[in-house]
Amino acid sequence: MTIYTVSLIGFGGVNRALAELIAERNETWQRELGFGLNIVGVSDLHLGSVISPNGIDARMLTATRFEKGGFANLSGGSAEPRSLHVVRSAPADIVVEATYTDPATGEPAISHCRAAFEAGRSVVTTNKGPVALAAAELKAMAAACGVGFEYEGAVMSGTPVIRLAQSALAGAEITGFAGILNGTSNFVLGRMQTGLGFAEAVAEAQAAGYAEADPTADVEGFDVRLKVVILANEVLGATLTPDQVDCAGISALTPAALAEAEAAGTRWKLIGSAARDASGRITAAVRAERLPLAHPLASVSGAVNAITFQTGLLGDVTVTGPGAGRIETAFALLSDIVALHRKATPLALREAAE
Numbered sequence: 001m002t003i004y005t006v007s008l009i010g011f012g013g014v015n016r017a018l019a020e021l022i023a024e025r026n027e028t029w030q031r032e033l034g035f036g037l038n039i040v041g042v043s044d045l046h047l048g049s050v051i052s053p054n055g056i057d058a059r060m061l062t063a064t065r066f067e068k069g070g071f072a073n074l075s076g077g078s079a080e081p082r083s084l085h086v087v088r089s090a091p092a093d094i095v096v097e098a099t100y101t102d103p104a105t106g107e108p109a110i111s112h113c114r115a116a117f118e119a120g121r122s123v124v125t126t127n128k129g130p131v132a133l134a135a136a137e138l139k140a141m142a143a144a145c146g147v148g149f150e151y152e153g154a155v156m157s158g159t160p161v162i163r164l165a166q167s168a169l170a171g172a173e174i175t176g177f178a179g180i181l182n183g184t185s186n187f188v189l190g191r192m193q194t195g196l197g198f199a200e201a202v203a204e205a206q207a208a209g210y211a212e213a214d215p216t217a218d219v220e221g222f223d224v225r226l227k228v229v230i231l232a233n234e235v236l237g238a239t240l241t242p243d244q245v246d247c248a249g250i251s252a253l254t255p256a257a258l259a260e261a262e263a264a265g266t267r268w269k270l271i272g273s274a275a276r277d278a279s280g281r282i283t284a285a286v287r288a289e290r291l292p293l294a295h296p297l298a299s300v301s302g303a304v305n306a307i308t309f310q311t312g313l314l315g316d317v318t319v320t321g322p323g324a325g326r327i328e329t330a331f332a333l334l335s336d337i338v339a340l341h342r343k344a345t346p347l348a349l350r351e352a353a354e
């Protein structure tokens with residue numbers, strides 16, 4: 001039976017949810033997925049850090065209400081986050097990077113990824129920074145170090161659109177995409193349509209664990225811009241950077257404007273899109289669009305996301321699913337570890353073990 005040791009860098013909503021899933025489902029995963037997970041290191045800006053080569057009990061981690069610096073009370077613990085020390089020194093097979101996304105620099109997550117690869121550790125991440133701002137460098141570095149780098153949750157949370165486009169739609173000749181790629185802003189638009197104020201709707205999204213640490217990224221389109229860059233580069237073969245993507249958000253939309261649109265048979269949605277034209281030129285944008293109610297994306301509600309891929313062989317292919325949420329995003333990390341496991345384990349060995 002394979003047991004992967006993991007270090008959790010960032011212990012907020014997503015990595016805490018992953019620890020909860022480990023506590024609840026590790027035995028099931030060993031039976032059904034062929035591996036289990038053992039937490040050997042955790043680092044968090046507020047809680048501190050802990051390294052335990054024999055493992056840290058996931059139930060204890062998730063059941064304990066730690067105060068600021070509270071990891072210092074654990075064996076092998078410190079009140080200091082020591083994130084790079086944990087990445088380098090905790091004996092993890094896989095580093096799970098789920099710290100804040102910094103849309104401008106991608107740090108410290110990019111440094112966490114580099115340090116993990118240098119230490120011979122794979123990385124799975126939901127952090128959009130490294131994937132939007134340094135994917136080419138990090139993928140090459142991971143390959144040179146003989147380790148894996150997976151990031152399904154960077155776009156549409158647990159809804160698997162990156163690997164879907166790269167694998168299941170390989171050969172379909174994808175020429176573009178357009179979609180609702182941010183759960184927080186879609187949730188906010190829906191709540192405002194009930195008459196709730198903008199600030200109150202954003203607060204609800206934060207309480208639900210959907211929003212970025214700075215929700216400006218959600219409502220001004222910066223989060224979608226990162227996701228458009230990721231998808232265009234991963235799926236359309238582009239080499240986009242965020243500054244090349246026109247970007248506007250939803251903060252100018254008022255409940256009255258939303259009501260007026262509804263009365264006219266339309267609905268505002270924040271849409272991220274990219275397309276390659278006949279000359280091969282890629283154009284990409286993030287903007288609020290007023291869609292007819294009959295449009296397939298108009299009925300997407302709450303923190304649900306949806307994306308339509310335009311393809312040469314299939315026409316439009318639309319995928320919808322959760323775009324945010326602690327558990328939903330923790331699942332993306334699990335799916336990344338499944339991908340690493342399947343790449344590392346030849347099919348014949350997997351079938352023999354099943």
Ligand SMILES: NC(=O)C1=CN([C@@H]2O[C@H](COP(=O)(O)OP(=O)(O)OC[C@H]3O[C@@H](n4cnc5c(N)ncnc54)[C@H](O)[C@@H]3O)[C@@H](O)[C@H]2O)C=CC1
Pocket residue numbers: 009010011012013014015043044045046047081083098099100101108126127128153154157209210211212213323324325326329
């Ligand atoms: N919440 C969601 O629905 C989704 C989140 N993501 C991304 O996943 C990542 C984590 O999201 P959440 O858990 O919701 O955020 P969060 O804000 O709940 O947790 C982030 C944690 O990272 C810690 N942190 C920040 N800088 C650190 C550092 N240098 N060293 C150690 N710890 C550090 C913070 O203390 C915090 O506890 C973010 O990058 C986010 O953009 C991606 C898809 C969906």
Ligand SMILES: N[C@@H](CC=O)C(=O)O
Pocket residue numbers: 154156157181182183184185210211212218223323324325
């Ligand atoms: N804040 C983001 C989280 C997922 O990427 C969103 O709301 O979509």
